[in-house]
Amino acid sequence: MLLDSGRHTQVFSLISLPPKCESIPPRSVVFLLDKSGSMQGDNKFSNACTALKNQIRLLEEEDLVNVTMFDVEAYKAFPFPIKADSRCKRCLCRFVDSNVAGGGTRFLEPLCQTCESLLPDKSRFPAVILLTDGMDNEDGPAEFYKALKRRTGFKIPVYAYAIGKSTNESLLRLISRMSGASTYKISDSKEIAPSVGELSNRLDRAIGIGSKVKVESGSFDEVFAPDSTYMIEDELLSACGRLRNNAECTLTLSARINGKEWSVQRKVSTSGMTEECMFLDCHWACQTVRYLIDENLVLGESKGRTDQIISYSKRYMITTPWTSLVFSELGERVKPPESDRTPRSTPKLKTGSVHTALPKTTTMSRERLPQPCPTTGPVRTLPRSNRGTPPVRTLPRSNRGTPPSTNITLPPSPHKQDKATVKDRALKNLPGEKEYVANALVLAMTAFRHKKRPKLVNHALENICKMVKADRLTGCYVSDLACAYGLASLPAYKTNRRLDVDAVASEILSNYKREDIEKMSSEQVSLSSLFLSGLAKKGHKLSRSNAEHFKHVLMKYADVDLASPPVGKDMQYVKRWLQWFPVGACCYGILDIKVPDKKVAKMFGVALESISHRSEFSVPDTAFILSLHLMRQFAKDNGLEKKLDIAISSARFQSIEGEKTSLVSEEVAEAVVKYALLYK
């Protein structure tokens, strides 16, 4: 007997192999076949008859057998099961062939009578094999179940075949389970013969009966005993259950083999549960829920059972007739998924083919490596020839306005916090809208792991959480994500330094010399620009020199494609970056319409001024408006105004163009792409 347990959940599972047994006792089998009118369709009746005849022919002489057909009445081949000699088999086959499908369905009485006819003979292993495609027309499921229980006590295993979709599978499953048998669902009538054959094969190997798990002491919640009341040779017996109140219990697995009682005992206690199986409790919960659902469907809905089902369902994520799974951006506080499962390092041993015993002396490598961020595309640098040198542009004086302050307001240094506490607090204490931030947090963590900068994870978490606490984040997805990814893409950052977000911003800007930009991949550029957009959204002002650098950052992205428009795979690559919403989209729009450099410079000048002096403007908004202006200009120059008018007729566009304060949404970004593509 083997025992395994989930340490924290007090759920255990138990598996055992039956003992060896040389002689196999004879059987007593009754086939109960539905011959109602519905069995005519899809050759169900003929296939079932063929399956029955095959099995009858394979019975041993010492076995007892009988066949009962039913519609609204029962038709027995013999009054009681008789020895399966050749004459009996011929008679049964003729009986099966003589029946034609037709009429209604009523099988409570035949089933009860069949079970009762098998009760007296204890020297053989009894089994009822029921094949039906419908429900009892007269008795409701609850009445059916109660009557069967009253008359037979579920002492005879009823193996049920639910053929097609119109059966009451819950009722059949409950009857089978209570009687220590199984239910088989058959969707295609061609499956009947192999499935019945397989069952018959199993029953041929039955060596014991009454296998059960008994609790000797202590208290348990439901214990799910072995699937079958039969102990089948070489077939695993398994059960699972849950300890209650840290109890210590003794389990006895017992059965009757060759007329003798066989049993094996095992003590279970929470203190002995050292092996952790994370999904054992879920498996147990699922079995419990299935059982409760069947009871509800058969015996009628009870509030206690339904509440229990819903409770287990929510806790273990089991879908039921009363519950659904939901993904939502709103209302519900959705805990982001834990970081994805990590790939394991390659184990050190190499195995041979199947069944080869391997040396046991080798140590296993259990370490886990971090997994790349699932949302991050492959790091790829565009060919140097495509990058070009960004033209030196001077902002028009009229557009410059008041020089912005060079000081960046720094929030107080973050206190060192326990990573788990920070994460926990960030995820748990966020109101609905702030789940954006929680998501950004998770992404930041993954991004950092990918970059192998574990210390930065803490910094990022601390800083983002601090922002959340101070209510300084806008809740806007773009800026939070930009912040996270901006941090991740920082090229000059040293892992042993502690800086908060603003300090990081300052460092980014101070490191963005033109030559650095030249060395950066387009991915880094776009990420950095997104980071800057995050800063801009939080109202940080840029120094003039920083603004210059920022311009280069943005222009770098545009110039790459202006110099040599991407084609083929490169185009795919650029398009994939459009997921980063407006900045990428707008740059794409700009590069696609190929405006003269001076105009671009002017428009970026406006953008930078806006960022520097008007906190309500963000980079994406500004860039978007620029893009729109540029497109309008281009349309005018190329006689495409009509097309553009149609394109920008959406209310959203007009609103943005008019008020210039709204945030750019996904729809707008998408629209920009669409317009950009108009000119291809």
Next chain:
Amino acid sequence: MLRRISVVIAGCLLAAVVTHSSNATPVVTNSDAQKYIVLSDTRVDVVINNDLAQTTVTQHMFNSSTKSIPLSMDIVLPRAAHANSLSAVINGRAYKAVVREKATARSIVSEARKKDRFAALVEENDGILHLEFSKVLPCSELSVTFSYIQKNSYSDGEFHYSFDTRTEHVKATKKHSFKMAIEVSCTAGIISAGSSTHRLEGGVDGKIAEFNVRDITTTQEVFEFTYRMDLKPGGARDNAAR
């Protein structure tokens, strides 16, 4: 003799039924998505504990079109398996499915749709999880992760685990990477473990085994894995004493 023959025939028929396993990877069901959603990466992690197995499937895809498209997916769970986790990263955001009572779930979804926000309802019908995402942004990536628990079958002294690696109705990129790893831990010693269909890299160490599956693709049919535990008939030896 007759019974022995019947056993062989029934065994063959059973094998035929068993090998027709369900496809546990998500199946894209709407035509637009079938056309434009491209599969870039698949990862399968299998954790086996005695006779139970938890399979976690993660698929990364991206929308190769220039328009937002809705996405419907069906996940066909193996027979008698049950899902125990479902999450997605879509349009750059991570979502984890939560279970709510049907009325609550529907109201959440309708409220979100009224406000033009993303929401999706996932319902299970007869072992099939049906996911419906309202839109996937152009050129954006999405990944779907789900896990399910199943009981491994046992015959001839061996436990059998199988996973259908085929992907249906979704295009895979040429550089599509398919990784699969298996971790086995048992309360008794593992005598042997291996696959009859794929090459494994890894090995067994007492009660633990770890393998990476090599050369796995979306076109091969079913990955089969078998392992044998040191089980004694009749429970004569108590392996679980700790």
